[in-house]
Amino acid sequence: MKIKSKLRLGLGTLFFLILALGLIAAKHVYTLKDDTENILADNYQTLDYVQHMLLALDEVKTNPEAWKAFDENLKKQQRNVTEIGEAEATQKVQDHYDLLKASPQSDTLPVVVRRDLAALAKINMQAIQKKSDIAVGSVRSAIGGIVLTATLCFLIALTLLINLPSNIGNPIRELTESIKEIAAKNYSQRLHFSGKDEFGQLASSFNTMAEKLEEYDNSNLSQILMEKKRTEALINNMHEPVIGLDENKHILFANHEAVKITGMLMSDMLGRSAVDLAVHNDLIRVLIQEKQESNGLTTQASTPSLKIYADDKESYFEKEIVDITIIPTGERQKKFIGQVIILKNITPFKELDFAKTNFIATVSHELKTPISSIKMSLQILENEQTGALNEEQKQLMESIKDDSNRLLKITGELLNMSQVETGNIQLSIQPSSPYAIVRYALDAVKIPLEQKEIELVVQTDENLPDVKADMEKTAWVLINFLTNAIRYSQQEGRLQLELKNGPNGIKFSVRDEGKGIDSRYRNKIFDRYFQIPGSSKTGTGLGLAISKEFIEAQGGIIGVASEIGMGSTFYFELAKA
Numbered sequence: 001m002k003i004k005s006k007l008r009l010g011l012g013t014l015f016f017l018i019l020a021l022g023l024i025a026a027k028h029v030y031t032l033k034d035d036t037e038n039i040l041a042d043n044y045q046t047l048d049y050v051q052h053m054l055l056a057l058d059e060v061k062t063n064p065e066a067w068k069a070f071d072e073n074l075k076k077q078q079r080n081v082t083e084i085g086e087a088e089a090t091q092k093v094q095d096h097y098d099l100l101k102a103s104p105q106s107d108t109l110p111v112v113v114r115r116d117l118a119a120l121a122k123i124n125m126q127a128i129q130k131k132s133d134i135a136v137g138s139v140r141s142a143i144g145g146i147v148l149t150a151t152l153c154f155l156i157a158l159t160l161l162i163n164l165p166s167n168i169g170n171p172i173r174e175l176t177e178s179i180k181e182i183a184a185k186n187y188s189q190r191l192h193f194s195g196k197d198e199f200g201q202l203a204s205s206f207n208t209m210a211e212k213l214e215e216y217d218n219s220n221l222s223q224i225l226m227e228k229k230r231t232e233a234l235i236n237n238m239h240e241p242v243i244g245l246d247e248n249k250h251i252l253f254a255n256h257e258a259v260k261i262t263g264m265l266m267s268d269m270l271g272r273s274a275v276d277l278a279v280h281n282d283l284i285r286v287l288i289q290e291k292q293e294s295n296g297l298t299t300q301a302s303t304p305s306l307k308i309y310a311d312d313k314e315s316y317f318e319k320e321i322v323d324i325t326i327i328p329t330g331e332r333q334k335k336f337i338g339q340v341i342i343l344k345n346i347t348p349f350k351e352l353d354f355a356k357t358n359f360i361a362t363v364s365h366e367l368k369t370p371i372s373s374i375k376m377s378l379q380i381l382e383n384e385q386t387g388a389l390n391e392e393q394k395q396l397m398e399s400i401k402d403d404s405n406r407l408l409k410i411t412g413e414l415l416n417m418s419q420v421e422t423g424n425i426q427l428s429i430q431p432s433s434p435y436a437i438v439r440y441a442l443d444a445v446k447i448p449l450e451q452k453e454i455e456l457v458v459q460t461d462e463n464l465p466d467v468k469a470d471m472e473k474t475a476w477v478l479i480n481f482l483t484n485a486i487r488y489s490q491q492e493g494r495l496q497l498e499l500k501n502g503p504n505g506i507k508f509s510v511r512d513e514g515k516g517i518d519s520r521y522r523n524k525i526f527d528r529y530f531q532i533p534g535s536s537k538t539g540t541g542l543g544l545a546i547s548k549e550f551i552e553a554q555g556g557i558i559g560v561a562s563e564i565g566m567g568s569t570f571y572f573e574l575a576k577a
Helices: 003-058 065-078 086-102 109-183 198-236 256-262 274-278 282-287 347-382 391-422 434-444 446-452 471-487 543-553
Strands: 242-246 251-254 306-310 313-326 335-345 430-432 455-460 467-469 494-501 506-511 557-562 568-574
Touching: 003 065, 003 109, 065 086, 086 109, 109 198, 242 256, 251 256, 256 282, 256 335, 274 282, 282 306, 313 347, 347 391, 430 434, 430 471, 434 446, 434 455, 434 467, 434 471, 434 494, 434 506, 446 471, 467 471, 467 568, 471 494, 471 506, 471 543, 471 568, 543 557, 543 568
Parallel strands: 455 494
Antiparallel strands: 242 251, 242 335, 306 313, 313 335, 430 467, 494 506, 506 568, 557 568
């Protein structure tokens, strides 16, 4: 039988069992309903009328309205005659009641009427008892029928529950296990299903596939070995060091250049865990380190060039880690299978960079003196004792002052960058109050805030400890964050400065309500000379790069969190003193 037919038969049987059980239960419930309705509709109403007539009979001598009440209930009873003998009893009540109405002062007639009402009530009480016995019999019959039907349904359903899943599930389980064996390259695996249903056809197709795979595996083994040797030759002929790792950090291959700079033998590297080798080899430890993520926010991990001494000379390399992923055949999700570490030789570029840095430092230093002289001359000209200036001369003075301030700022940033690039950053790290750093920065940006009428909200935790920092350079970084936030905020905008106590240190953050930073540019925002396309070109693109170097030189971390249309949050975190 086909699987579809088995499912239809099993589910159809369950459906008809449920339908039959429901119909039988409904039939018995409907019968019981009729029995109880007869009791309530017929006999109970008669007893109610008798009760009201007895009450009216007690008051006929004192209350004239009692005669009217007796008449109404007697008429209702005459319309509700349902039992054998009930009509005769009702007529007796009517006759004796008529005599009572004719002789209302009689003492015997009320007693006779009461006796007649009692007889009428007795007839209905006996009828209620009889109908109650019939209802009890209906209930017992219903319970028996429902229990019998439910037992039959349970036995049939239990049989289906035991047999149907195993008939379908067992072949699927065997198929799953066989597929796993095939995936593990055990191409000798076969399925043995009897029958001509879908599972039998599936087993036949599976066995054919396994035979072809086994044949293909045996026929292509030599070709695979040749391709492996070709790949190894290609890697060994690369002029840059290359190391390959599997998903468990075991070294799969390394070319001669990589062996040369690590100072190890090829036999000591291949097949070994890079984590174990890193314990005794500093270069291996540096190579397998990866950039870290902090709380899901973009952080700028420092990736300096590596200075390696090999072949009696110093060389500079830039590390690149490439994750290798594949999509296994028949699947959709990518699977991580290893990494390739490539070291690019950047020694010639490094030498040019040193020359450029020295040139920039020299030119910036030489420019700083004449620019300072220009500013001093401007201050002398602004003094009224030197002489009065007309409006045109004042405008020229303001223009010269702005240009000289901009030149002085640029030369200062270039000098700071030259210190960073040459490694000559002069830091005075000592315990510093984070509150004092914030106050210093706020004083520096007070005028720009007032000019743009920007609301600055400062939120600080209480009783924060001191941080290990160079107070002047840390305040410079915070001022740079605030200045950038003011520049990209709207008139009468809002900024938020937070000072929080974190698990690893004290966190300074500045949040603006600007247009935000596109995800394509967030990883480049701290690069030198980088400016976001479309932004104002008033700066040099060095401020954030210098901020990054200052914070990381103090052992801190720096980063940015931003989304388009949601503003930006620049932050840095310093260790507690």
